[in-house]
Amino acid sequence: MLRGMAAIREDPLAFLATQWRTHGDVVQFPIPSPPTYLISHPDDVRQVLVGRARTTSKDTLQYRALSRVTGLGLLTADGQHWREHRRIVQPAFHPSTLGGVAAHTADAAQRLVDDLLRQPDRAVVDMDAAVMSLALEVVGESLFGHALGPVADRLAEATLTALGEVVAVARMPLRAPRWIPTPGNRRMAHALAELDAAVTAILSARAACGPRTPPDLVDLLLAGGLSHQAVRDEIVTFLVAGHETVASALTWALVLLGAHPSVADRVAAEAMDVLGPDPRTRPAADLGALAKLTLARAVVDEAMRLHPPAWLITRRTDSDLVLGARPVPAGSLLIISPWIVHRHPCAWPDPERFDPDRFLDPGTAAAVRTAFLPFGAGPRMCIGRDFAYAEAVLALAMVCRAVRLAPSGPPPRALPLVTIRPDRPALMRLTRR
Numbered sequence: 001m002l003r004g005m006a007a008i009r010e011d012p013l014a015f016l017a018t019q020w021r022t023h024g025d026v027v028q029f030p031i032p033s034p035p036t037y038l039i040s041h042p043d044d045v046r047q048v049l050v051g052r053a054r055t056t057s058k059d060t061l062q063y064r065a066l067s068r069v070t071g072l073g074l075l076t077a078d079g080q081h082w083r084e085h086r087r088i089v090q091p092a093f094h095p096s097t098l099g100g101v102a103a104h105t106a107d108a109a110q111r112l113v114d115d116l117l118r119q120p121d122r123a124v125v126d127m128d129a130a131v132m133s134l135a136l137e138v139v140g141e142s143l144f145g146h147a148l149g150p151v152a153d154r155l156a157e158a159t160l161t162a163l164g165e166v167v168a169v170a171r172m173p174l175r176a177p178r179w180i181p182t183p184g185n186r187r188m189a190h191a192l193a194e195l196d197a198a199v200t201a202i203l204s205a206r207a208a209c210g211p212r213t214p215p216d217l218v219d220l221l222l223a224g225g226l227s228h229q230a231v232r233d234e235i236v237t238f239l240v241a242g243h244e245t246v247a248s249a250l251t252w253a254l255v256l257l258g259a260h261p262s263v264a265d266r267v268a269a270e271a272m273d274v275l276g277p278d279p280r281t282r283p284a285a286d287l288g289a290l291a292k293l294t295l296a297r298a299v300v301d302e303a304m305r306l307h308p309p310a311w312l313i314t315r316r317t318d319s320d321l322v323l324g325a326r327p328v329p330a331g332s333l334l335i336i337s338p339w340i341v342h343r344h345p346c347a348w349p350d351p352e353r354f355d356p357d358r359f360l361d362p363g364t365a366a367a368v369r370t371a372f373l374p375f376g377a378g379p380r381m382c383i384g385r386d387f388a389y390a391e392a393v394l395a396l397a398m399v400c401r402a403v404r405l406a407p408s409g410p411p412p413r414a415l416p417l418v419t420i421r422p423d424r425p426a427l428m429r430l431t432r433r
C-alpha cells in the first residue's frame, strides 16, 4: 500500500483499474482503518447503492473534502437533513421544467454556434472552455433565473480551483489547518469568495424582483424555511454539481466525435433533420424534438460510459454486508468507480471501443439497467439527470449541425479530479458544415 501511494497520487483511476484487473471484483486494501474495499461487480454495486441505501452514508473522505466547498448541501448531506432538502428542491426538477432547460440550452448553444461560425475556417478553439461557459449559463438561467454569462469565466475558474483543492485534500488528508495561509488555502479562500459573491448576486437579484411563477430553485430554497448558510450551501452545490459535470460529458463527447468523424457526420445529419438545416437559426427545441435526437443521446451515453464525469462514488456502510461472497464489516469504506463498472466484461462487450450504436441496440437494455451508472443509482441518484440529458444532447446536436471538429494536436487524456477533466485544453480545429 505504501508503494501504491505514489501511484494513487499520480493517477488514482489507473491505480484502481489495475487493482480491479489484478485482484477482481472485491478488492480489500491493506489499510488498517477503516476497512476499505473497491467494489466493481454490477450486482454488488447495486446492492450498495440501491438495496442497502438505507444503511450506507456519505460519511467518507471524498464527501468530507467536497463539503469544504459545498458545505452541507444535497450532494454531501445524509439522513433527515438530506430528505428534507431533497423534498424542498424536487419541484425545480419536475419533468415540466425540462422545456425551460431546453429553451435556455438552445439560447446558449446558439450563441456558442454563432461564435464558432464567426471564426475563420480551420481556426483552433478550446471546446472545453466553450462548453464550461455554456453549462454555467444554462444552470444560471434554468435554476437561478440569473444571467451568469458575464461572470462565467471567473466562476468556471473558481469552481475548477476549489475542486482542485478538494482533490488535493482527498489525496493528502494530512494538511495544514485552513486558517494557515498556505498557497493552497489561499487559492481555496479566493475561489470560495468568488462562489459566495455569485450566491450574493443571485440572492440580491431575487430580493429585488421577487419570486417567480412557477417558483424556481431559488424561490423554493427561500420559501423552505432554511438558514442563510443552508441556502448558500445548496446554491453552491447546484452551481458546482450542475455545470462541471455536464461540461465534462460534452467535452469528451466532442473529443470522441473528433476521433470518429463518420459518427459526427451522422449526428449532424440527424440534427439537421430534427432541428432544421440552417445552423444560424435557433431551433424551437421542444421536448418532442429532443426525443428524436436519438443518435446524439447515444453519443452522450457512450461518452459517459467511457468517461463517466463522476468517476468515483464512495459510501460508508453502517451494517455488515456480503459482497462477492466476502464479508464486509460495518464501518467499511466502499469505493465504486463507474469507470470500471462501465468496462465490466459481464455487461459490456469490447468495452474500450467507442460505439454509440450499442445504446441504440435493444440488446444493450439489460446492461444499461444494471451496469451503467453515470448518474449513480438508488435514492441518491443525481437529481439533475434529465436536466443534464436535455442540455448535453441538444448542445451536442447544435454544435455538430454547424461545424466539423477535428483534434488539433494530441488528444487530451483523462485527468481524474472531482470529475474527469481533460489534462490539457481540448483544442479542436473547426470547419463549417
Ligand code: HEM
Pocket (backbone or CB within 6 Å): 074, 075, 086, 139, 143, 237, 238, 241, 242, 243, 245, 246, 249, 308, 309, 310, 313, 314, 373, 374, 375, 376, 377, 379, 380, 381, 382, 383, 384, 385, 387, 388
Ligand atoms: C452529465 C452530468 C451529470 C453527471 C454525470 C452527474 C453525476 C452525479 C452522480 C454520480 C451523483 C450521485 C453521487 C453519489 O451517489 O454519491 C449525482 C448527484 C447529484 N447531482 Fe448530478 N450529475 C450531472 C449533472 C447534474 C446537474 C445538471 C445537476 C443540477 C442541475 C446535478 C446535481 C446533483 C445533485 C444535487 C446531486 C445530489 C443528489 C442527492 O443526493 O439527492 N447533477 N450526480
